[in-house]
Amino acid sequence: MTALIEVNDLAKTFDVSAPWLNRVIERKPRQFVHAVDGVSFAIERGKTLALVGESGCGKSTVARLLVGLYDPTRGEVRFDGQPTAAAFASRAGRALRRRMQMIFQDPYASLNPRWKVREIIAEPLREHGLLTDAAAIEQRVAELLRMVGLAAADMEKYPHQFSGGQRQRISIARALATRPEFLVCDEPTSALDVSVQAQVLNIMKDLQRDQGLTYLFISHNLAVVRHVADEVGVMYLGRLVELAPKRTLFAQPQHPYTRMLLDAIPDIRMTGRARTPVQGEVPNPLNPPSGCAFHPRCPHARERCKRERPALLELRGVKVACHAVEEGRL
Structure with missing residues (x-):
C-alpha cells in the first residue's frame, strides 16, 4: 500500500x-513553546492513524x-x-484543500x-465552485x-435545534461535501x-468503508481509539514516543508512558492485573525536562534518561523512543 500522507520531522514553535x-x-528573555518537535509518520490510503496523549501534548497542533x-x-x-507547504501557498492550494x-x-x-444547515453544508460546494445550480446544491x-x-x-x-451528536453529524456532512x-x-x-459517541464513530467507520477515506484521528480516549484506529501514535510533550499497529500497542505496550495510559483505562473484566496509576503532571512546556521528557514520571528512569533524548527507533516491530526499551530493561 502507498502512503497518502507522509510527515517528516514536523515541528512547530510558538513565540509566547x-x-x-x-x-x-x-x-x-523571549519564551518559546515547542508544541510539535520532530514528529514523523505515514498514513496508508484508506487507513486510520490515531494520535493519543494527555492534553497539551501537541496532537491538535499536528x-x-x-x-x-x-x-x-x-x-x-x-x-x-x-x-x-508549497501547494498551500500557490494556486494549487484550493484543489488540495478540497x-x-x-x-x-x-x-x-x-x-x-x-x-441554516442548508447554508452550512452548501458553503464548501459554493466556495470550491463544485456546484452553482441551486437545485443541484439542494439535492447534494x-x-x-x-x-x-x-x-x-x-x-x-x-x-x-439539534443535539451535540446531531451537530457533529452536520460537521461531518460539511466535511464530506467536497468529496475529500x-x-x-x-x-x-x-x-x-x-x-452518542458510538453512533458518530460508527457513521465515520461506515463512511470510511464506503468511500475509502483516510483518517487522522486525534483523541485522548483510548477506548475510542481501540474502536477506530489501524495504527496508534502516542505523543508526549510534542514528540512521538511510540508508534505501533493497534493490536500490538494494546496487547504489548512498550513505552512506560503508553503502559501508564493503558493502565488508566477502567478494567471491566477485573483481571487482577497489577496496575500503575498515572503519576505526576505533564511538565511545563515552557521549561521541559532535559533528556527524555518523560523521565520525571518514569519508574524506569536512569542517569542516561536525564541526559540524553531518546530517538524514535524501530524495536521489536514497533517504533519507540525509550532508553529502557532499547537497553532491554523493560
Whole structure:
C-alpha cells in the first residue's frame, strides 16, 4: 500500500514572549513553546492513524499543520507524494484543500449559529465552485444529510435545534461535501455523551468503508481509539514516543508512558492485573525536562534518561523512543 500522507520531522514553535517593553523593563528573555518537535509518520490510503496523549501534548497542533492552518517551523508534510507547504501557498492550494478536510472538536463552536444547515453544508460546494445550480446544491445537501443519518428536511433548521451528536453529524456532512480523500478528526466525539459517541464513530467507520477515506484521528480516549484506529501514535510533550499497529500497542505496550495510559483505562473484566496509576503532571512546556521528557514520571528512569533524548527507533516491530526499551530493561 502507498502512503497518502507522509510527515517528516514536523515541528512547530510558538513565540509566547511578553511584549517587547515588558521584556526590557523586567529583563525577561523571549519564551518559546515547542508544541510539535520532530514528529514523523505515514498514513496508508484508506487507513486510520490515531494520535493519543494527555492534553497539551501537541496532537491538535499536528492536525492544524496537516491541513495548512499553521505553517510548520521545520519539516514537511507530503500529500499523495506532493509537499503541501508549497501547494498551500500557490494556486494549487484550493484543489488540495478540497481533498483534505477537518472535523473540529466542539460541534457547538464550529457551526455558524446564524446560518441554516442548508447554508452550512452548501458553503464548501459554493466556495470550491463544485456546484452553482441551486437545485443541484439542494439535492447534494439532502444527500449528505442522509449519508450521516439525518433527514433532508433538517436543512431548514438552525444548529441550536439539534443535539451535540446531531451537530457533529452536520460537521461531518460539511466535511464530506467536497468529496475529500483525507479527513483530520480533532477529538470529534470528546464533547459528546458515550452513547452518542458510538453512533458518530460508527457513521465515520461506515463512511470510511464506503468511500475509502483516510483518517487522522486525534483523541485522548483510548477506548475510542481501540474502536477506530489501524495504527496508534502516542505523543508526549510534542514528540512521538511510540508508534505501533493497534493490536500490538494494546496487547504489548512498550513505552512506560503508553503502559501508564493503558493502565488508566477502567478494567471491566477485573483481571487482577497489577496496575500503575498515572503519576505526576505533564511538565511545563515552557521549561521541559532535559533528556527524555518523560523521565520525571518514569519508574524506569536512569542517569542516561536525564541526559540524553531518546530517538524514535524501530524495536521489536514497533517504533519507540525509550532508553529502557532499547537497553532491554523493560
